[in-house]
Amino acid sequence: MKVVVTGAAGRLAQAVLPALCQHPGVEEVRGIDLRPPAYAHPKFRGLQAALGGPGLDRWLAGADALVHLAFVVLRGRTALATMRAVNVEGSLTLFARAKRLGVRRRIFLSSAAVYGGGEALDETAPFAPLPGFAYAWHKAAVEQALQACDPQALRLRPHAIVGPRCQPLLKALLAQPFYVRLPDPQPQLQCVHEEDVAQAVIAALTGDARGPFNLAAEGSFSFREAVRERHRRAVPLSLAAARRLVGLxxxxxxxxxxxxxxxGLARSLTLDCTRAHTELGWRPRYDCWAALEATVPLRGGKGTP
Known part of the structure; x- marks a missing residue:
């Protein structure tokens, strides 16, 4: 099997590329990124290029699978229109070209952020991205378009992806000594370890599964509990204060x-992953606490991989 991976220089790719190259059924991995992919393996070839570049068709030609990881997560000072052009229009153009060139397995790395909030949500839950969170809105827009024009595509919806290589923002949230002061019962959250997401990608490459699949580690936690496990003197902040600090x-x-x-810190978001368990045969190795501990160590660790 020949697999094309976009976002090959990104954080999640550091877990996905080794998993692909170690798989006996994968003979070649072609990685594409604006930055030069640093990963090295006899099965891997890297291309430094934009997704809409002239060489993309040649890179997709003859491939058996596409794994689309490239996405702007944190907008920073990027114009919203530019972010959308990359995330939405760029993704849909990529999938259309892959379909036209006969790439049989097309996998989109979406996000549980499309739901906004809710408990034990399965894949039929409606989309309600958080207002002002462009990343979630863009994931939802791509999913809705793929459902209409490429229903054979497989869409993975991981909860917050944690682990040693995760987004610095997630590490900072776990490491800082503040939490949002909220009434009990505390909102419940989940996460998923990057290596377990990589294994879901492997599972998605074979078989005839299509459509959306939730991915989350077993168990749940509150943000307050996660911070207190790391800081004995954690300080509560009002939600309004947290908004002001992050906005500033x-x-x-x-x-x-x-x-x-x-x-999202003030509302529960937990997933029902039955479909991934039964149709993909996917089972996470890390529970929520073990995944968090692998990201920022806990005091007296709670979870086990």
Whole structure:
């Protein structure tokens, strides 16, 4: 099997590329990214190029599978229209070209952020991305378009992807000594380890599965609990204060991404992953606490991989 991976220089690719190259059924992996992919393996070939570049058709030609990881996650100072052009229009153009060139397995790395909030949500739950969180809205837009024009594509919806290589923002959230002061019962969240997402990609390459699949580790946690496990003297902040701090950081430095994601700390978001278990045969190796511990160590660790 020949597999094309976009976003090959990104963080998640550091887990996905080794998993692909170690798989006996994969004979070649072609990686594409604007930055030069640093990964090295006899099965891997890297291409530094834009997704809409003139060489893309040649790179897709003869491939058996496409794994689309490339996406702008944190907007920073990027214009919203530019971010959408990359995330939405770029993704849909890529899938159309892959379909036209006969790439049989087409996999889109979406996100549980498309749901916005809810408990034990399965894949039929309606989309309700958080207001002001462009990343989630763009994932939802791509999914809706693929469902209409490429229903054979497989769409993975992982919860927050954590692990040693995860987004610095997630590490910073776990490591900092503040949490949002909310009434009990605390909103429940989940996550999924990057290596377990990589194994879901492997599982998605074979068989005839299509459509959406939730991915989350077993168990759940509250943001307050996750922070307190790391800081004995963790300090509560009001939701309004958290909004102001993140908004100020974004306006002054472009850091932290758009402040809309902060609202997600105040609502539960947990997933039902039965479909991934039964149709993909996917089972996460890490539970939520073990995945968090692999990202930022806990005091007296709770979970086990």
């Amino acid at each position: 950081g974004w306006r002054l430095t472009g850091l932290f991404g758009e402040p809309g994601w902060v609202e």
